[in-house]
Amino acid sequence: MIRTVNLSKRLGEFQLLEASVTIEEGEYFVLLGPTGAGKTIFVECIAGIYQPDGGSVLIGEENVTHLRPEERRLGYVPQDYSLFPHLSVEQNIGFGLTVRRESPAVIAERTRELSDLLGITPLLRRPIRTLSGGERQRVALARALAIRPRVLLLDEPLSAVDEQTREALCAELRRIHEELRTTTIHVSHNFEETLAVADRIGVIRGGVVQQIGSPDDIFRRPANAFVAGFVRADNILSGVASPTPEGAAVGLGNGAVVHSCRRLSGPVTLVVRPEDVEVLGGPPGPDVRNCFAGAIRDTLDRGATVKLWVESEPAWASLVLRPRWQAEGLRRGARVWLRVPPESVHLFPAEEANGQEVVRDGA
Amino acid sequence: MSDQIPPPRASSAATSEALFRAVLLSFLLLFMAMVFALIIADLRYGGPTHWVRAFTTDREETLFAIRLSLTTSVVALIASIIVGLPSAYVLSRFRLPFATVIDTVIDLPIVVPPPVIGLSLLILFSRSGLDRWLEDHLGYGLVYQPWGIPLAQFMVAAAFGTRALKAAFDSINPRLEHVARSLGCSAWQAFWRVSLPLARNGLIAAAIMTWARAIAEFGPILFFSQATRMRTEVLPIAMFLKWSSGDIEGGVVLALLMIGIAAVTLVTFKKLGGKGYLW
Numbered sequence: 001m002i003r004t005v006n007l008s009k010r011l012g013e014f015q016l017l018e019a020s021v022t023i024e025e026g027e028y029f030v031l032l033g034p035t036g037a038g039k040t041i042f043v044e045c046i047a048g049i050y051q052p053d054g055g056s057v058l059i060g061e062e063n064v065t066h067l068r069p070e071e072r073r074l075g076y077v078p079q080d081y082s083l084f085p086h087l088s089v090e091q092n093i094g095f096g097l098t099v100r101r102e103s104p105a106v107i108a109e110r111t112r113e114l115s116d117l118l119g120i121t122p123l124l125r126r127p128i129r130t131l132s133g134g135e136r137q138r139v140a141l142a143r144a145l146a147i148r149p150r151v152l153l154l155d156e157p158l159s160a161v162d163e164q165t166r167e168a169l170c171a172e173l174r175r176i177h178e179e180l181r182t183t184t185i186h187v188s189h190n191f192e193e194t195l196a197v198a199d200r201i202g203v204i205r206g207g208v209v210q211q212i213g214s215p216d217d218i219f220r221r222p223a224n225a226f227v228a229g230f231v232r233a234d235n236i237l238s239g240v241a242s243p244t245p246e247g248a249a250v251g252l253g254n255g256a257v258v259h260s261c262r263r264l265s266g267p268v269t270l271v272v273r274p275e276d277v278e279v280l281g282g283p284p285g286p287d288v289r290n291c292f293a294g295a296i297r298d299t300l301d302r303g304a305t306v307k308l309w310v311e312s313e314p315a316w317a318s319l320v321l322r323p324r325w326q327a328e329g330l331r332r333g334a335r336v337w338l339r340v341p342p343e344s345v346h347l348f349p350a351e352e353a354n355g356q357e358v359v360r361d362g363a
Numbered sequence: 364m365s366d367q368i369p370p371p372r373a374s375s376a377a378t379s380e381a382l383f384r385a386v387l388l389s390f391l392l393l394f395m396a397m398v399f400a401l402i403i404a405d406l407r408y409g410g411p412t413h414w415v416r417a418f419t420t421d422r423e424e425t426l427f428a429i430r431l432s433l434t435t436s437v438v439a440l441i442a443s444i445i446v447g448l449p450s451a452y453v454l455s456r457f458r459l460p461f462a463t464v465i466d467t468v469i470d471l472p473i474v475v476p477p478p479v480i481g482l483s484l485l486i487l488f489s490r491s492g493l494d495r496w497l498e499d500h501l502g503y504g505l506v507y508q509p510w511g512i513p514l515a516q517f518m519v520a521a522a523f524g525t526r527a528l529k530a531a532f533d534s535i536n537p538r539l540e541h542v543a544r545s546l547g548c549s550a551w552q553a554f555w556r557v558s559l560p561l562a563r564n565g566l567i568a569a570a571i572m573t574w575a576r577a578i579a580e581f582g583p584i585l586f587f588s589q590a591t592r593m594r595t596e597v598l599p600i601a602m603f604l605k606w607s608s609g610d611i612e613g614g615v616v617l618a619l620l621m622i623g624i625a626a627v628t629l630v631t632f633k634k635l636g637g638k639g640y641l642w
Contacts, residue, residue, distance in 0.1 A: 049541045069544035076545035082538045086560045096546030099556070147546060 001025050002046070002151050002183060007055035009041050015207040016041045018055065023151075023200075026181040028174075030198035032188055032218075034230065038207035039187040040079070043155045046185065047076045059150055075144030075182070079156040081136045083128045089139050090124040096147035114142040117176060133161040134169060141173075145182065154186040158193055170196040191231050195219070203227045220273065221346050228271045228346075234307075234317035235272040238350060241265050247342060256313045259289045260345035267350035274307060276344035277318035279330065280337040290340040292316065296332050299325075306330070310338055402622060409615035417616045427593055428601035428617070431509065435597060436578035439516035443524040443573045448566075451528030452554070456537060472522035480518050481586025484511075488587075507589050512597060515583035516576075524573035531565025532558065568635040575628040579621070 006018040016038040023029040031039050045052045048069035056065045064072050083092050091098075093114060094107040102110075115121040118138040123131065131139065137157060144152060157173070158166045174197050177184055188194050194201055195215050202212040203226075211223035222228035228236050239250040239258070247261040250270050258270060284291040294312025306325040308318045316338055320330065330336065417425045450469070459465055472480060488494040488506050498504040505511035535558055543553040559566075581599035588595040590604055598621055605614035 044541075047541070047545050049544070068549075069541065070547045070549055072545070073547075074545055076542055078538050078542060080536070080538065082536065082542045084539060084543075084557060084561075095543070099543075099547040099552060143542075143546070 001060055002185070003058040004042075004046065005056045005058065007042070007045055007052050007057065009045050009050055009052045011041055011050065014038055014041050016045065016052075017207040019204070019207075019209050020055075021202055021209065021212065023183060023185060025183055028177050028184045028186065028197055028199045029202065030186045030188055030194045030200075031202045031204055032191060032194045032230070033204035034189055037189075037204045039189075039204060040155055041207075042204070043076075043153045043185065043187055046151070047074055047153055048072050073147060073150050075147060075149030075152040077137075077140045077144050077152070077154045077157055079159060081140035081160070083131075083136055083139055083143070085128045087128070088124070089120065089126050089128065089131070092128065092139055093124075093142045093146050095143060100147065110146050111142075114145055117179065118142050118172075134165040137161060137169060138172075141176070145176075145180065149182065152182045152184045154184065156187055156189070158188070158190070166190075166193060167196075173197050203230060205230075220344075222271055223348060224351055225269055225271075228269075232274075233271045233346075234274045235270075235277065237270045237314055239268060239270055241268045241347060248347065250345075250347065252314055254313065256292075258314070258340065258345055259342045260347050261343045262345070262347040264347045264349065268347045269350050271346040271348075272316070272340055272344055274317040274319040275305075276341065277316045278339045278341070279308070279318055279320055279324075279328075280339055281328075283337055284339060288339065290342055290345070292338045292340070293335065294338070296330060296334050296336060299330070299332055308336075310336060312338060316340065405615050405619050405622070409612055409619055413612040413616050417613060421613065424593060424596070424601065425617075428596050428598050429620075431512070431595075432578050432597040435509070435512040435516060436574055438513040439520050439577040439580075440524075440570060440574040442513065442517045443521040443577070444528075444570060447521050447524035447528050447569075447573070450525045451569075452532055452558070454525070454529045455532035469522055469525055472519050473526070477519055477580065477582030478586055479582075481515055481583035484515060484518065484583065484587040506587065507591070507595070509588065509595050511588045512584055512595060513577075515587045516578075516580045518583060519580055520573045520577040523576045524569060527569030527572050528566060531562040531569055534565060535561045564635045568632045571628055571632050571635070575625060575632075578624065 001022065001024055003020075003022045005020050007016060007020070008018050009016045014036060019038075019042060021029075021031075031042060033039050041050065044050050046057055048064070048067060048071075052065065056063055058064065059072070059074075069076075084095065087095065090111055093111045097107045097110060111124070112121070115124055118141060120135065120138045120142065123135060123139070128136070128139075137160075141154075141157075154173075158169055161169060170193055173186075177197075186194075186197060198215055200213065201215055201218045203210045203218060205226055211218060211227050213221070213223075218227060219231055219233075222231060222233060225236055237250075237252060237258070239252040241248040241250045241260070241262075241264050243263060243265050244259065246259065248259070248264050248268075250258045250260060250268060252258065260270065280291070283293075292310070292312035292314070294310045294315070296308050297311045297315070298309045300307040301322075304322055305319050306322055308320065308325075308330060310316050310318060318338060324330075453459070454465070454469070485506060488497075488504075488511075494504045494506045503510055505514060539557050539561065540548075540553040543557045544550070548556060578597075579599065580597075581603070584595065584597060584600060585603070590596070590600045590607075592604060596604065598617055602614045602617040602621070605611070605617065
């Protein structure tokens with residue numbers, strides 16, 4: 001287990017503010033946030049590259065806050081991989097073991113093990129400058145894993161590879177994690193990548209941890225408008241909730257009402273993921289709730305899916321699969337009926353300006 | 364639309380662009396011509412007879428000057444590296460308070476007219492009794508002595524060296540050291556195993572430049588060690604002595620020798636990927 005308690009650090013324009021995060025043994029944790037959110041500082045403080053201004057880092061029950069990087073035994077893969085260009089692939093992987101004065105037999109054995117696991121055995125004799133982005137990433141991973149780290153730290157490990165490689169490497173990271181079960185902290189600004197690998201996710205913004213939870217929590221039950229926007233829950237509305245037997249009815253101020261299964265009252269923010277907004281085949285039955293009619297204002301073809309913006313009251317964004325979009329002629333200007341299932345309508349209390357509350361594990 | 368590609372439209376901006384390039388280029392060529400003019404003038408003036416004389420009649424003196432230049436400059440180089448390497452690393456990596464002040468102090472010997480350094484050395488050693496102390500305790504003083512030459516060279520060369528070495532370390536991403544530390548290296552090991560080998564070419568280039576600076580030193584030596592024949596006679600001093608005794612041709616031979624050394628040094632420096640600037 002690794003734990004940070006009120007970890008704070010200011011470094012030029014970047015900062016980390018009282019970050020308290022607990023990562024369980026064997027867990028794959030992703031810290032998700034936009035550029036400049038303080039993700040890299042978080043990793044670097046854990047790695048011991050920077051001393052925090054305040055707070056602690058604990059690995060198990062050991063307080064490592066004041067230990068030098070070499071005393072922590074953490075595997076660190078920085079964003080640019082930072083492979084040693086004066087050494088071969090093999091020497092890079094064995095570097096940590098060489099420094100730790102392991103015997104050549106142990107080094108060779110471990111190198112072979114890891115290069116087999118990562119599929120880089122044919123590269124062992126190659127100089128670093130001849131490697132592709134994906135290959136570099138694997139070598140950096142092998143180098144970090146060779147010291148059998150207590151925790152693996154991955155700083156934006158997939159930001160330097162192209163889209164196709166990224167997908168393959170996500171699956172790879174997950175497979176390696178399942179094999180080795182090394183506790184992992186992975187920093188990312190890409191929420192698709194995050195969903196593909198994470199057991200649990202923390203969302204950070206401006207150095208402040210916004211929400212920690214399962215991918216489902218972050219994705220479907222964002223704690224605030226920032227998280228909702230960041231995970232592209234396109235429908236974010238404000239209103240006033242009043243209790244109903246099933247949950248709450250949220251008045252949006254212009255007469256429109258949206259029903260939710262959440263029990264909440266008072267000023268709220270309402271969040272619905274676009275894929276949860278159903279496009280109906282025709283007019284709904286008489287007592288179906290949360291149905292809205294309107295014309296399609298815009299469409300965005302994203303290949304496998306198409307996003308529709310419908311000018312109903314309120315306006316909704318909806319995501320449909322491409323075959324259906326083509327079959328039903330859901331073009332701009334077409335009139336459609338939408339249904340928003342009350343169980344997909346997430347509510348949280350309206351935030352005061354800049355009032356940010358950290359919500360943990362779906363609480 | 365026909366399949367035929369129309370002929371390319373004539374550009375009206377082409378003449379203006381050509382003029383722009385020609386004007387700018389001519390200034391560059393002018394300056395190059397001036398440098399070449401100097402070298403050619405020297406070459407025409409110092410004919411073969413003077414070369415022969417430099418290595419027959421004046422053989423002893425010429426060889427003395429070459430030998431003294433080589434030994435003193437190498438001593439100055441070694442001292443500059445010993446002091447400059449750690450200094451450069453500190454300047455490149457540590458966040459220091461008063462960084463601007465430190466930077467200015469390091470650069471001062473580069474910007475100050477070299478004779479000022481010579482005179483200042485002279486004052487420091489002779490007036491403070493430091494030279495007397497050295498003579499009493501070690502048997503060797505430095506003022507007006509050949510063993511003072513490396514010190515005079517060092518004062519300027521070390522500043523150049525530190526700048527050039529810093530450029531070498533600046534080109535190495537500190538993150539490589541961070542990774543090395545995470546893999547178990549102490550700060551010392553990260554320096555020896557990662558930064559130093561990676562900076563190798565830059566360091567060699569810096570060393571060559573530092574040496575070139577040391578062997579070229581004249582002003583500080585003139586003041587601190589004086590121009591004494593067959594005693595403090597390094598190459599620039601030898602040239603000065605020839606000139607002041609009216610043997611301009613003999614001086615030109617030495618001048619050409621030094622131009623040759625400088626050219627070879629520069630080519631090597633650039634080959635090794637040394638930065639195009641020195642500080």
